[in-house]
Amino acid sequence: MPKALFYDVFGTVMDWRTGVAREAERLLAPRGVKADWLKFADAWRDLYQPSMEEIRSGRRPFTKLDVLHREMLEKIRPQFGLQKVPDDVLAELNLAWHRLDAWPDVKQGFARLGAKFLMAPCSNGNIALMADLARRNGLRWDAILGSDIARDYKPKPGVYLAAADAFNLKPNECMMVAAHSRDLEAAAQQGLHTAHVTRVNEYGPNTGEDGPKTKVDYAAKTMIDLADKLGA
Amino acid sequence: MPKALFYDVFGTVMDWRTGVAREAERLLAPRGVKADWLKFADAWRDLYQPSMEEIRSGRRPFTKLDVLHREMLEKIRPQFGLQKVPDDVLAELNLAWHRLDAWPDVKQGFARLGAKFLMAPCSNGNIALMADLARRNGLRWDAILGSDIARDYKPKPGVYLAAADAFNLKPNECMMVAAHSRDLEAAAQQGLHTAHVTRVNEYGPNTGEDGPKTKVDYAAKTMIDLADKLGA
Numbered sequence: 001m002p003k004a005l006f007y008d009v010f011g012t013v014m015d016w017r018t019g020v021a022r023e024a025e026r027l028l029a030p031r032g033v034k035a036d037w038l039k040f041a042d043a044w045r046d047l048y049q050p051s052m053e054e055i056r057s058g059r060r061p062f063t064k065l066d067v068l069h070r071e072m073l074e075k076i077r078p079q080f081g082l083q084k085v086p087d088d089v090l091a092e093l094n095l096a097w098h099r100l101d102a103w104p105d106v107k108q109g110f111a112r113l114g115a116k117f118l119m120a121p122c123s124n125g126n127i128a129l130m131a132d133l134a135r136r137n138g139l140r141w142d143a144i145l146g147s148d149i150a151r152d153y154k155p156k157p158g159v160y161l162a163a164a165d166a167f168n169l170k171p172n173e174c175m176m177v178a179a180h181s182r183d184l185e186a187a188a189q190q191g192l193h194t195a196h197v198t199r200v201n202e203y204g205p206n207t208g209e210d211g212p213k214t215k216v217d218y219a220a221k222t223m224i225d226l227a228d229k230l231g232a
Numbered sequence: 233m234p235k236a237l238f239y240d241v242f243g244t245v246m247d248w249r250t251g252v253a254r255e256a257e258r259l260l261a262p263r264g265v266k267a268d269w270l271k272f273a274d275a276w277r278d279l280y281q282p283s284m285e286e287i288r289s290g291r292r293p294f295t296k297l298d299v300l301h302r303e304m305l306e307k308i309r310p311q312f313g314l315q316k317v318p319d320d321v322l323a324e325l326n327l328a329w330h331r332l333d334a335w336p337d338v339k340q341g342f343a344r345l346g347a348k349f350l351m352a353p354c355s356n357g358n359i360a361l362m363a364d365l366a367r368r369n370g371l372r373w374d375a376i377l378g379s380d381i382a383r384d385y386k387p388k389p390g391v392y393l394a395a396a397d398a399f400n401l402k403p404n405e406c407m408m409v410a411a412h413s414r415d416l417e418a419a420a421q422q423g424l425h426t427a428h429v430t431r432v433n434e435y436g437p438n439t440g441e442d443g444p445k446t447k448v449d450y451a452a453k454t455m456i457d458l459a460d461k462l463g464a
Contacts, residue, residue, distance in 0.1 A: 066400060118363065126398075126400075127375045127377075127381075127398040127399065128398060128399045128400040128401075130375070131350065131374040131375045131399065134374065135374065140372055141375075142363040142366065142367065143359045143362070143363045143373075143375070143376040144375040144376070145359075148381065148398065149359075149380065149381055166358075166359040166360060166380065167359065167360045167363065168298060168358075168360040169360075
């Protein structure tokens, strides 16, 4: 049994797609912008991996996700007719990622899991972003681990190892929990236990992984199911 | 008004002296060690600043406090007749710092302060240490900031600045809360607001600062008094 659970956040704990779409509509629709807000969220998210890849590859020094999100937003600005939207509104829109709602099973599942295990995000989101999401959703993290403390982005090995080390634990005393097999595969390669949680609606109805695509220690349907499986 | 409160922990939030003395007695007395346990705590703590100074000066790469504490313990071993105490007991004793109790006003004060402000330790203690203390004492931090994320030790400027940056805040949107004027002076030099909380019994009865020895924005008697003064 692990002592600490590390969570992927975007997609696994938080429903980023409907949250970003809701915030975009709230801030842009009153300014006359018309868009398919879910497609707007998807377009923004599409630039996520290429943006981090600049840092993972070493071509660019570590830069926190809030800054990358703002740059990604700049890139999709013409495509969605946002050229005339003022900077302060775009800065506010960038905080859409701080205002996501957790999937409905998270609060109850985390109350049980947190009573038994150390709990930390091991996310590519930066500390301020994770702290705001936790406050909004009433989640209690023992610490915020992930990209900011590792100064790199998952799935680079150092991000998982820095998280374990921050808790004075060996990798095999930790478990990575994610809805994405790539993340779990990378964590397993560093010696962490792994648990897959299905989020089939992450990118829209029936779009997410309906189960692990790699060998995992646990495959759960929800955080409540994970709590059941871990005896929490 | 600041948006975030950063706390010194050892002495300001936690009563390290009686906690370390209690753990030392619990683990060493059954092995026949006789000592003035409070003096043992003091001797251990006396090596704290010189140990960190090696890192602050750049003579040694950043090393987390749990490791420094273990080295400091090694140094006082002969003085307290601990040569024959086995390594696993000393490793357990090193966790004394993870098992401190908060001063009696902290829980109630933090409940109010945390409802109004982002809350984080900006301590020289490492993440695992801060996480264990928070769990033991039922405290909720928004994130664990301080030495581990700055890779340096207070009062070096970078530690305060890294804490503000982690929350996406400017230094003047943050307030350092400490029982030690030196810490507050260093924070103020970086542009943070400051609040002094008196801990007159930190090193024994009537030994701590009975008020700020430097200019501060707030001088409080307890965390409850601080909550009153900040309208929390």
